[in-house]
Amino acid sequence: MKNFSFVILNFALLLGGIAAATAQERAGKIEFSDSNVLSGVISLTPGTELKIQAGPSVRVLAFDRVQEIWFTPEKEEMERAWRFKEAGQTAKEFFGDPYPVRHLATTVTLGDGEKISGHLYTTVLYVTDGDNVQKIILLAKQRGKEGDTMPSLVYPQRIYFGDKATVATATVKLKLSGLGPKPEVVAITRGALVQLEAKPSGGPGEFSMPSPLGKEFFLAVKSGQRMQVGWPKASDEKIVTLVQSALTNSEDFFDHRQVLGAVEDTTNSEIYSLVFAIRKGKTYGTSDQTWRLELYRWKLDDDRRVMLAGQDYFFRGTTPKNQPPPPVELSEKLWNLHQNGDVWSDNGQ
Numbered sequence: 001m002k003n004f005s006f007v008i009l010n011f012a013l014l015l016g017g018i019a020a021a022t023a024q025e026r027a028g029k030i031e032f033s034d035s036n037v038l039s040g041v042i043s044l045t046p047g048t049e050l051k052i053q054a055g056p057s058v059r060v061l062a063f064d065r066v067q068e069i070w071f072t073p074e075k076e077e078m079e080r081a082w083r084f085k086e087a088g089q090t091a092k093e094f095f096g097d098p099y100p101v102r103h104l105a106t107t108v109t110l111g112d113g114e115k116i117s118g119h120l121y122t123t124v125l126y127v128t129d130g131d132n133v134q135k136i137i138l139l140a141k142q143r144g145k146e147g148d149t150m151p152s153l154v155y156p157q158r159i160y161f162g163d164k165a166t167v168a169t170a171t172v173k174l175k176l177s178g179l180g181p182k183p184e185v186v187a188i189t190r191g192a193l194v195q196l197e198a199k200p201s202g203g204p205g206e207f208s209m210p211s212p213l214g215k216e217f218f219l220a221v222k223s224g225q226r227m228q229v230g231w232p233k234a235s236d237e238k239i240v241t242l243v244q245s246a247l248t249n250s251e252d253f254f255d256h257r258q259v260l261g262a263v264e265d266t267t268n269s270e271i272y273s274l275v276f277a278i279r280k281g282k283t284y285g286t287s288d289q290t291w292r293l294e295l296y297r298w299k300l301d302d303d304r305r306v307m308l309a310g311q312d313y314f315f316r317g318t319t320p321k322n323q324p325p326p327p328v329e330l331s332e333k334l335w336n337l338h339q340n341g342d343v344w345s346d347n348g349q
Contacts, residue, residue, distance in 0.1 A: 024063040028161035030127065030136065034154045038136075040129035042161070046268075049215075051192055052108060054118035060192045061116075062213040065167075067109045068160035069120070075103040076150055097146040100153045104140065111165030125159075174198055174207040175345040176334075180223030186314045188295050189215040190265075190272070193312040211342075218272070218295055219334050220314035225326040227293060227315060230334030231274055235261045243273040243298065246306050254292070255281050261330055264300070271298040271306060278325055288318040291325055 025043035032038070044050070050061040078098040085091045106120040123138040136156065144153045174185065185198035189212050196217065198207035219230040239262040247257050254277035262273040278291040294313045298306040319325050333346045 026161045026163060030156050031158040032154050033157050038127050040127040043126045045124045049191055050123060051121040052106060052116055052118045054116050058194060059116055060194045060213060065110050065165050067111055067165040068158060070107045070158055071104045071156055073102055074105040077101055099146045100144040100148050100150045102142040102153055104155060111167040170211055171208050172211050173343045174209055175343060176205045177346055179205055179221060180226060183221050183223040185221050187217040187219045188312050189217045191215060193295060193297055193310045195312050222315050227326055228329045228331040228334060229274055231261045231330040232263060232335055233330050233332055239264055239271055242306060243271060254279050260328055269300045271300055276328055288320055290318050292316040293328060
């Protein structure tokens with residue numbers, strides 16, 4: 001995910017039509033390291049968003065919050081292809097001409113002046129100028145061809161927008177009712193599946209949470225051994241069966257996974273599934289059973305086949321062997337949250 005390069009492809013708008021379908025587009029310019037400048041209406045691929053790895057955390061940024069993006073070389077070196085001289089030996093032999101490799105750091109400036117530095121995840125931009133659309137793919141690493149020089153490996157130095165970026169609040173408030181003692185509240189955004197942990201604030205049932213930045217989110221609450229997840233209680237059994245079958249064909253640490261619910265996002269051809277995963281087999285050093293309450297995102301193709309596009313989890317823990325795992329309740333109240341400004345409520349208060 002941290003490969004970084006860029007590619008520009010010209011194609012006719014009447015053949016592509018992609019930029020016109022995007023929900024977010026803004027006039028701006030892209031300046032390149034060879035002094036060329038590309039101007040037009042800049043947009044993202046539909047259904048995608050800007051993500052940047054900033055230290056240990058991943059920030060997901062609404063497109064209209066970004067004022068400009070700077071790229072600076074973090075590491076540059078000339079490399080050559082190589083192979084081991086003999087199987088099982090560490091000695092290498094190099095061949096071919098050197099080629100340039102460049103790693104780039106990214107700094108994003110938001111509308112409120114906040115700067116976020118790190119590495120931008122793979123991002124596809126479209127720049128529209130009249131009937132022409134140019135596609136720019138941003139990765140985290142550039143690799144040239146043999147014989148190329150470092151200056152010939154052109155990269156975007158700066159992307160900036162002509163309009164004023166939106167200033168959004170850094171936090172939102174949650175007001176929830178009917179919670180048990182010492183509740184833990186976690187949200188996961190749609191799309192990028194970014195985990196947001198809520199902290200108690202104010203009175204009972206009041207929490208402060210990092211802003212989902214315009215994204216809808218799934219909400220879960222844990223109090224003692226009781227877990228509730230905002231989810232429609234009526235699930236499409238065909239979709240549940242489809243996801244359960246896909247999980248059967250995949251392997252990881254957990255040897256038992258139950259699909260508790262699945263909802264289809266027809267707009268983006270995606271499925272979100274709530275899964276309880278547990279390790280029932282023997283684990284070295286302990287007889288406890290490790291579990292996680294997970295959220296999966298699947299891409300759905302025209303033939304109704306699914307491909308895993310991402311996953312994260314709400315809660316995790318352990319259960320003594322031969323003891324039942326903690327129960328999970330699907331809560332329509334937490335599913336149907338109401339937003340009033342920066343406050344999200346289940347209308348129980």
